[in-house]
Amino acid sequence: MIRVLLVDDLQLVRAGLRMLCESADDVTVVGEAGDGRTAARLAEQLLPDVILMDLRMPLMDGIAATEAIVAARPGTRIIALTTFDDDDHLYPALAAGACGFLVKDTSPGELLDAVRRAAAGESTYSQEVLRRLVADAVRSRTATAAADHDDLAQLTDRELDVLALVGTGLSNAEIAERLHLGLTTVKTHLASLMTKTGCPNRVRLAVFAVRARIATP
Structure with missing residues:
Protein backbone atom coordinates (compact mmCIF):
# COMPACT_ATOMS: atom_id res chain seq x y z
CA MET A 1 0.00 0.00 0.00
CA ILE A 2 1.40 3.41 -1.00
CA ARG A 3 1.17 5.89 1.88
CA VAL A 4 0.45 9.44 0.66
CA LEU A 5 0.56 12.79 2.44
CA LEU A 6 -1.49 15.60 0.87
CA VAL A 7 -0.17 19.16 1.21
CA ASP A 8 -2.22 22.11 -0.06
CA ASP A 9 -3.51 25.25 1.61
CA LEU A 10 -6.96 24.78 0.04
CA GLN A 11 -9.16 22.31 1.89
CA LEU A 12 -11.28 21.72 -1.21
CA VAL A 13 -8.21 20.68 -3.20
CA ARG A 14 -7.11 18.31 -0.46
CA ALA A 15 -10.61 16.79 -0.32
CA GLY A 16 -10.55 16.15 -4.05
CA LEU A 17 -7.09 14.60 -3.90
CA ARG A 18 -8.13 12.39 -0.99
CA MET A 19 -11.15 11.10 -2.89
CA LEU A 20 -9.00 10.36 -5.92
CA CYS A 21 -6.25 8.60 -3.97
CA GLU A 22 -8.65 6.53 -1.91
CA SER A 23 -10.43 5.38 -5.07
CA ALA A 24 -7.33 3.30 -5.81
CA ASP A 25 -6.85 -0.05 -4.10
CA ASP A 26 -3.10 0.44 -3.69
CA VAL A 27 -3.05 4.01 -2.32
CA THR A 28 -4.00 5.32 1.11
CA VAL A 29 -3.92 8.88 2.46
CA VAL A 30 -2.15 8.98 5.82
CA GLY A 31 -2.49 12.70 6.46
CA GLU A 32 -3.11 16.25 5.23
CA ALA A 33 -1.36 19.56 5.75
CA GLY A 34 -2.36 23.09 4.83
CA ASP A 35 1.11 24.63 5.02
CA GLY A 36 4.71 23.60 4.60
CA ARG A 37 5.61 23.72 8.28
CA THR A 38 2.87 21.24 9.17
CA ALA A 39 3.87 19.10 6.19
CA ALA A 40 7.45 18.82 7.44
CA ARG A 41 6.23 17.79 10.89
CA LEU A 42 3.75 15.23 9.56
CA ALA A 43 6.35 13.77 7.21
CA GLU A 44 8.45 12.93 10.28
CA GLN A 45 5.49 11.51 12.21
CA LEU A 46 3.61 9.63 9.47
CA LEU A 47 6.49 8.46 7.24
CA PRO A 48 4.61 8.70 3.93
CA ASP A 49 6.00 7.06 0.79
CA VAL A 50 4.85 9.91 -1.47
CA ILE A 51 3.95 13.52 -0.77
CA LEU A 52 1.82 15.59 -3.13
CA MET A 53 3.15 19.08 -2.44
CA ASP A 54 1.61 22.42 -3.36
CA LEU A 55 4.21 25.15 -3.79
CA ARG A 56 2.47 28.37 -2.74
CA MET A 57 1.37 28.11 0.90
CA PRO A 58 1.49 30.17 4.11
CA LEU A 59 4.05 29.84 6.95
CA MET A 60 6.43 27.74 4.84
CA ASP A 61 6.11 27.33 1.09
CA GLY A 62 6.36 24.03 -0.75
CA ILE A 63 9.95 24.62 -1.89
CA ALA A 64 11.24 25.12 1.65
CA ALA A 65 9.12 22.24 2.94
CA THR A 66 10.45 19.91 0.24
CA GLU A 67 14.02 20.85 1.07
CA ALA A 68 13.46 20.28 4.79
CA ILE A 69 11.72 16.93 4.32
CA VAL A 70 14.29 15.55 1.88
CA ALA A 71 17.12 16.67 4.17
CA ALA A 72 15.55 14.80 7.09
CA ARG A 73 14.32 11.77 5.14
CA PRO A 74 16.14 11.46 1.76
CA GLY A 75 14.01 8.51 0.71
CA THR A 76 10.77 10.50 0.75
CA ARG A 77 9.33 10.95 -2.73
CA ILE A 78 7.81 14.39 -3.27
CA ILE A 79 5.77 15.41 -6.31
CA ALA A 80 5.25 19.13 -6.76
CA LEU A 81 1.60 19.62 -7.72
CA THR A 82 0.92 23.22 -8.63
CA THR A 83 -1.12 25.61 -10.71
CA PHE A 84 2.00 27.40 -11.91
CA ASP A 85 3.73 25.66 -14.82
CA ASP A 86 6.75 27.94 -15.16
CA ASP A 87 10.50 27.80 -14.64
CA ASP A 88 10.33 29.98 -11.52
CA HIS A 89 8.51 27.12 -9.79
CA LEU A 90 9.86 24.11 -11.70
CA TYR A 91 13.60 24.46 -11.16
CA PRO A 92 13.49 25.49 -7.47
CA ALA A 93 11.22 22.49 -6.78
CA LEU A 94 13.62 20.09 -8.49
CA ALA A 95 16.62 21.68 -6.81
CA ALA A 96 14.91 21.25 -3.43
CA GLY A 97 14.59 17.52 -4.07
CA ALA A 98 11.19 16.96 -5.67
CA CYS A 99 11.14 13.81 -7.81
CA GLY A 100 8.40 15.13 -10.07
CA PHE A 101 6.41 18.13 -11.18
CA LEU A 102 2.76 18.09 -12.26
CA VAL A 103 0.22 20.81 -12.89
CA LYS A 104 -3.17 20.64 -11.24
CA ASP A 105 -5.03 20.08 -14.50
CA THR A 106 -3.36 16.66 -14.77
CA SER A 107 -5.95 13.94 -15.35
CA PRO A 108 -6.90 11.69 -12.40
CA GLY A 109 -5.38 8.65 -14.11
CA GLU A 110 -2.11 10.45 -14.78
CA LEU A 111 -1.92 11.64 -11.19
CA LEU A 112 -2.41 8.16 -9.75
CA ASP A 113 0.15 6.79 -12.21
CA ALA A 114 2.58 9.48 -11.06
CA VAL A 115 2.08 8.47 -7.41
CA ARG A 116 2.79 4.84 -8.27
CA ARG A 117 5.84 5.71 -10.33
CA ALA A 118 7.20 7.97 -7.60
CA ALA A 119 6.74 5.21 -5.02
CA ALA A 120 8.64 2.86 -7.33
CA GLY A 121 11.58 5.26 -7.44
CA GLU A 122 10.89 6.90 -10.79
CA SER A 123 10.74 10.57 -11.68
CA THR A 124 7.34 11.88 -12.70
CA TYR A 125 6.77 14.84 -14.98
CA SER A 126 3.94 15.96 -17.21
CA GLN A 127 4.86 15.52 -20.86
CA GLU A 128 5.09 19.30 -21.41
CA VAL A 129 7.39 19.73 -18.42
CA LEU A 130 9.61 16.85 -19.54
CA ARG A 131 9.87 18.31 -23.05
CA ARG A 132 10.86 21.68 -21.59
CA LEU A 133 13.44 20.14 -19.29
CA VAL A 134 14.95 18.23 -22.18
Whole structure:
Protein backbone atom coordinates (compact mmCIF):
# COMPACT_ATOMS: atom_id res chain seq x y z
CA MET A 1 0.00 0.00 0.00
CA ILE A 2 1.40 3.41 -1.00
CA ARG A 3 1.17 5.89 1.88
CA VAL A 4 0.45 9.44 0.66
CA LEU A 5 0.56 12.79 2.44
CA LEU A 6 -1.49 15.60 0.87
CA VAL A 7 -0.17 19.16 1.21
CA ASP A 8 -2.22 22.11 -0.06
CA ASP A 9 -3.51 25.25 1.61
CA LEU A 10 -6.96 24.78 0.04
CA GLN A 11 -9.16 22.31 1.89
CA LEU A 12 -11.28 21.72 -1.21
CA VAL A 13 -8.21 20.68 -3.20
CA ARG A 14 -7.11 18.31 -0.46
CA ALA A 15 -10.61 16.79 -0.32
CA GLY A 16 -10.55 16.15 -4.05
CA LEU A 17 -7.09 14.60 -3.90
CA ARG A 18 -8.13 12.39 -0.99
CA MET A 19 -11.15 11.10 -2.89
CA LEU A 20 -9.00 10.36 -5.92
CA CYS A 21 -6.25 8.60 -3.97
CA GLU A 22 -8.65 6.53 -1.91
CA SER A 23 -10.43 5.38 -5.07
CA ALA A 24 -7.33 3.30 -5.81
CA ASP A 25 -6.85 -0.05 -4.10
CA ASP A 26 -3.10 0.44 -3.69
CA VAL A 27 -3.05 4.01 -2.32
CA THR A 28 -4.00 5.32 1.11
CA VAL A 29 -3.92 8.88 2.46
CA VAL A 30 -2.15 8.98 5.82
CA GLY A 31 -2.49 12.70 6.46
CA GLU A 32 -3.11 16.25 5.23
CA ALA A 33 -1.36 19.56 5.75
CA GLY A 34 -2.36 23.09 4.83
CA ASP A 35 1.11 24.63 5.02
CA GLY A 36 4.71 23.60 4.60
CA ARG A 37 5.61 23.72 8.28
CA THR A 38 2.87 21.24 9.17
CA ALA A 39 3.87 19.10 6.19
CA ALA A 40 7.45 18.82 7.44
CA ARG A 41 6.23 17.79 10.89
CA LEU A 42 3.75 15.23 9.56
CA ALA A 43 6.35 13.77 7.21
CA GLU A 44 8.45 12.93 10.28
CA GLN A 45 5.49 11.51 12.21
CA LEU A 46 3.61 9.63 9.47
CA LEU A 47 6.49 8.46 7.24
CA PRO A 48 4.61 8.70 3.93
CA ASP A 49 6.00 7.06 0.79
CA VAL A 50 4.85 9.91 -1.47
CA ILE A 51 3.95 13.52 -0.77
CA LEU A 52 1.82 15.59 -3.13
CA MET A 53 3.15 19.08 -2.44
CA ASP A 54 1.61 22.42 -3.36
CA LEU A 55 4.21 25.15 -3.79
CA ARG A 56 2.47 28.37 -2.74
CA MET A 57 1.37 28.11 0.90
CA PRO A 58 1.49 30.17 4.11
CA LEU A 59 4.05 29.84 6.95
CA MET A 60 6.43 27.74 4.84
CA ASP A 61 6.11 27.33 1.09
CA GLY A 62 6.36 24.03 -0.75
CA ILE A 63 9.95 24.62 -1.89
CA ALA A 64 11.24 25.12 1.65
CA ALA A 65 9.12 22.24 2.94
CA THR A 66 10.45 19.91 0.24
CA GLU A 67 14.02 20.85 1.07
CA ALA A 68 13.46 20.28 4.79
CA ILE A 69 11.72 16.93 4.32
CA VAL A 70 14.29 15.55 1.88
CA ALA A 71 17.12 16.67 4.17
CA ALA A 72 15.55 14.80 7.09
CA ARG A 73 14.32 11.77 5.14
CA PRO A 74 16.14 11.46 1.76
CA GLY A 75 14.01 8.51 0.71
CA THR A 76 10.77 10.50 0.75
CA ARG A 77 9.33 10.95 -2.73
CA ILE A 78 7.81 14.39 -3.27
CA ILE A 79 5.77 15.41 -6.31
CA ALA A 80 5.25 19.13 -6.76
CA LEU A 81 1.60 19.62 -7.72
CA THR A 82 0.92 23.22 -8.63
CA THR A 83 -1.12 25.61 -10.71
CA PHE A 84 2.00 27.40 -11.91
CA ASP A 85 3.73 25.66 -14.82
CA ASP A 86 6.75 27.94 -15.16
CA ASP A 87 10.50 27.80 -14.64
CA ASP A 88 10.33 29.98 -11.52
CA HIS A 89 8.51 27.12 -9.79
CA LEU A 90 9.86 24.11 -11.70
CA TYR A 91 13.60 24.46 -11.16
CA PRO A 92 13.49 25.49 -7.47
CA ALA A 93 11.22 22.49 -6.78
CA LEU A 94 13.62 20.09 -8.49
CA ALA A 95 16.62 21.68 -6.81
CA ALA A 96 14.91 21.25 -3.43
CA GLY A 97 14.59 17.52 -4.07
CA ALA A 98 11.19 16.96 -5.67
CA CYS A 99 11.14 13.81 -7.81
CA GLY A 100 8.40 15.13 -10.07
CA PHE A 101 6.41 18.13 -11.18
CA LEU A 102 2.76 18.09 -12.26
CA VAL A 103 0.22 20.81 -12.89
CA LYS A 104 -3.17 20.64 -11.24
CA ASP A 105 -5.03 20.08 -14.50
CA THR A 106 -3.36 16.66 -14.77
CA SER A 107 -5.95 13.94 -15.35
CA PRO A 108 -6.90 11.69 -12.40
CA GLY A 109 -5.38 8.65 -14.11
CA GLU A 110 -2.11 10.45 -14.78
CA LEU A 111 -1.92 11.64 -11.19
CA LEU A 112 -2.41 8.16 -9.75
CA ASP A 113 0.15 6.79 -12.21
CA ALA A 114 2.58 9.48 -11.06
CA VAL A 115 2.08 8.47 -7.41
CA ARG A 116 2.79 4.84 -8.27
CA ARG A 117 5.84 5.71 -10.33
CA ALA A 118 7.20 7.97 -7.60
CA ALA A 119 6.74 5.21 -5.02
CA ALA A 120 8.64 2.86 -7.33
CA GLY A 121 11.58 5.26 -7.44
CA GLU A 122 10.89 6.90 -10.79
CA SER A 123 10.74 10.57 -11.68
CA THR A 124 7.34 11.88 -12.70
CA TYR A 125 6.77 14.84 -14.98
CA SER A 126 3.94 15.96 -17.21
CA GLN A 127 4.86 15.52 -20.86
CA GLU A 128 5.09 19.30 -21.41
CA VAL A 129 7.39 19.73 -18.42
CA LEU A 130 9.61 16.85 -19.54
CA ARG A 131 9.87 18.31 -23.05
CA ARG A 132 10.86 21.68 -21.59
CA LEU A 133 13.44 20.14 -19.29
CA VAL A 134 14.95 18.23 -22.18
CA ALA A 135 15.00 21.27 -24.45
CA ASP A 136 16.56 23.49 -21.79
CA ALA A 137 19.18 20.92 -20.90
CA VAL A 138 20.07 20.32 -24.54
CA ARG A 139 20.64 24.04 -25.06
CA SER A 140 22.83 24.31 -21.99
CA ARG A 141 24.75 21.06 -22.36
CA THR A 142 28.49 21.62 -22.77
CA ALA A 143 29.70 18.06 -23.28
CA THR A 144 31.39 17.48 -26.62
CA ALA A 145 30.05 15.31 -29.41
CA ALA A 146 33.18 13.18 -29.19
CA ALA A 147 32.47 12.35 -25.55
CA ASP A 148 28.90 11.41 -26.44
CA HIS A 149 30.19 9.13 -29.18
CA ASP A 150 32.49 7.37 -26.72
CA ASP A 151 29.59 6.86 -24.31
CA LEU A 152 27.35 5.44 -27.05
CA ALA A 153 30.05 3.00 -28.09
CA GLN A 154 29.78 1.32 -24.69
CA LEU A 155 26.06 0.59 -25.00
CA THR A 156 24.49 -2.68 -26.08
CA ASP A 157 21.79 -2.76 -28.75
CA ARG A 158 19.10 -3.32 -26.10
CA GLU A 159 20.41 -0.46 -23.98
CA LEU A 160 20.20 1.79 -27.04
CA ASP A 161 16.58 0.72 -27.52
CA VAL A 162 15.75 1.56 -23.89
CA LEU A 163 17.64 4.86 -24.08
CA ALA A 164 15.74 5.92 -27.20
CA LEU A 165 12.40 5.31 -25.50
CA VAL A 166 13.50 7.19 -22.38
CA GLY A 167 14.14 10.11 -24.71
CA THR A 168 10.52 10.04 -25.85
CA GLY A 169 9.28 10.33 -22.26
CA LEU A 170 7.92 6.79 -21.84
CA SER A 171 7.64 5.30 -18.33
CA ASN A 172 9.38 2.07 -17.31
CA ALA A 173 6.14 0.14 -17.73
CA GLU A 174 5.58 1.59 -21.20
CA ILE A 175 9.15 0.75 -22.24
CA ALA A 176 8.72 -2.81 -20.94
CA GLU A 177 5.55 -3.23 -22.97
CA ARG A 178 7.06 -1.70 -26.10
CA LEU A 179 10.18 -3.88 -25.99
CA HIS A 180 8.47 -7.01 -24.54
CA LEU A 181 10.72 -6.95 -21.48
CA GLY A 182 10.11 -7.44 -17.78
CA LEU A 183 9.93 -4.33 -15.63
CA THR A 184 12.95 -5.46 -13.59
CA THR A 185 14.94 -5.89 -16.79
CA VAL A 186 14.11 -2.33 -17.86
CA LYS A 187 15.24 -1.00 -14.49
CA THR A 188 18.49 -2.96 -14.82
CA HIS A 189 19.11 -1.45 -18.24
CA LEU A 190 18.41 2.04 -16.87
CA ALA A 191 20.91 1.57 -14.06
CA SER A 192 23.51 0.39 -16.57
CA LEU A 193 22.77 3.34 -18.85
CA MET A 194 23.25 5.82 -16.03
CA THR A 195 26.59 4.23 -15.12
CA LYS A 196 27.91 4.09 -18.68
CA THR A 197 26.78 7.57 -19.74
CA GLY A 198 27.42 9.36 -16.46
CA CYS A 199 23.81 10.61 -16.41
CA PRO A 200 22.66 10.80 -12.77
CA ASN A 201 18.92 10.59 -13.44
CA ARG A 202 16.20 9.88 -15.96
CA VAL A 203 15.94 13.46 -17.19
CA ARG A 204 19.64 13.58 -18.03
CA LEU A 205 19.28 10.27 -19.86
CA ALA A 206 16.44 11.76 -21.89
CA VAL A 207 18.63 14.74 -22.73
CA PHE A 208 21.43 12.40 -23.79
CA ALA A 209 19.08 10.41 -26.03
CA VAL A 210 17.65 13.51 -27.72
CA ARG A 211 21.06 15.02 -28.31
CA ALA A 212 22.44 11.77 -29.72
CA ARG A 213 19.39 11.47 -32.01
CA ILE A 214 18.98 7.79 -31.30
CA ALA A 215 16.26 6.23 -33.46
CA THR A 216 13.34 4.70 -31.54
CA PRO A 217 12.87 0.96 -32.04
